[in-house]
Amino acid sequence: MNNELIKLTEAELEDLVTSWGYPRFRAKQIHEWVHRHHAASFDTMSNLPKDLRTKLSEFFPLETVKIFDRQVSLDGTRKYVVTLADGSLVETVGMPVYHRDGSLDRLSVCVSSQVGCPMACQFCATGREGLTRNLTAAEIIAQVALVQEDFQERVSNVVVMGQGEPFLNYDEVLAALRILNSRDDFNIGARHITLSTCGITDGIDRLSQEPEQFTLAVSLHSALQKKRDRLMPKVAKQPLSDLKKAVERYTQSTNRRVSFEYLLIKDVNDSEEDLRALLDFCDGLLCHVNLLPVNTVEGSPLQAASPATAKHWVETLIHYGVETSFRKSRGADIDGACGQLKNKLAQGSLR
Known part of the structure; x- marks a missing residue:
């Protein structure tokens, strides 16, 4: 969908259609097609006059997205490589959680905010790609609509943890989150929408002034400055003390509580010194630590820490009063790490 069309309010649409000589009620129809039905084509807007559809297509060509590749994990996770209107590729992940009786409990979608990523984190396949461009709000929303259509189930949670650094595309990301939160659209509660950053402090300050209660997650991965600088070189100019x-x-x-994402990497950031540094960093903060196993990335020597190490970290953090969870990797059997599947496809290794 065109970014400007999806960002127009119903009142703004009224001004638009009346300026074109159409009655005001056409604005409500357009708004419903764009926000409730997530129409991918003006031809599907059957209750609009053909000449209005033609005019809309001239001023607001719909930026459709298509599935380039789709893989399904044994745990039900579906990973998509999505083609944008300009031919760019991004990754999107649908993560269902089921009740014991097989019915769906919730459906989370992990969306990308940029084509590629400029942050160059050592553990991330996308970081090797570099940045191509920012996504529009419409392209972010289209990823959620695509997963909802593919599952034929309502999306209940969205995490902006895919390709890209959201705070380097702040305005478009926030516009997308507000539309996802809107009662006229996906109606996803703000607390069920999570934005993940590498730790761009200006973005954190800016988000703190927004009225919505979106959840903030910060990719930490080490509380030792030199080690974090090696793992995440593009945020080296923003010291941990400032973060x-x-x-x-x-x-x-x-x-509101902040979540810290921490990939436990064998012999890299899983020592007792690393654990004590994390405890010191969390001291006095309203926070929750999400420990995660690092995904194996082709060509990377990084490996997940042992289950015994993960257990020790969880127990120690909780003992010292830090809310902690260990999140199992989703979709590891389908190139679950960010950028893996897209990079393989780009190299032609799956063809």
Whole structure:
């Protein structure tokens, strides 16, 4: 969908259609097609006059997305490589959770915010690709609509944890999240929408002033400065001390907890020194630590820490009063790590 069309309110659509000589009620029809039905073509808007559809297509060509590749994991996760209107590829993941009786409990979607990523994190396949461009709000929303259509189930949660650094595309990402949150659209609760950043402090400060209660996650991965700089070189100019102050300002302003994402990497960031540094960093913060196993990326020597190490970290963090969980990897059998599947397809290794 065209980015400008999807961002127009119903009142703005009324001004548009009346300026073209059409009655006001046409605005409501357009708004419903765009936001409730997520129409991929003006031809499907059957209750609109053909000449209005033609005019809309001239001013607001719909930016359709298509599935380039789709893989289904044994755990039910579906990973998509999505083709955008300009031929660019991004990854999107649908993660269902089922009740014991087989019925769906919730459906989460992990969306990308950029084509590629400029952050160059060592553990991320997308980081090797570099940045091509930002996604529009419409392209972010289209990923959610695509997964909802493929599952034929309502999306209940969205995480902006796919390709890209969301705070480097702040305006379009926030516009997309507000539309996802809107009662006129997906009606996903703000607390069920999570935005993940590498730790861009300006973005954290900016988000703290937004009225919506979106959830903030920060990719930490080490609380030792030199080690974090090696793992995440593009945020090396923003020291951990500044990051902690930004998180403190965020929690003071919003009274909302921040989640720290921490990939446990064998012999890299899983020592006792690393654990003590994380405890010190979390001291005094309203936070939750999500420990994760690193996904194996082709050509990378990084391996997941042992289950015994993960268990020790969870027990120690909880013992010292830090809310902690260990999140199992989803879709590991289908190139679940960010950028893996897209990069393989780009190299032609799956053809």
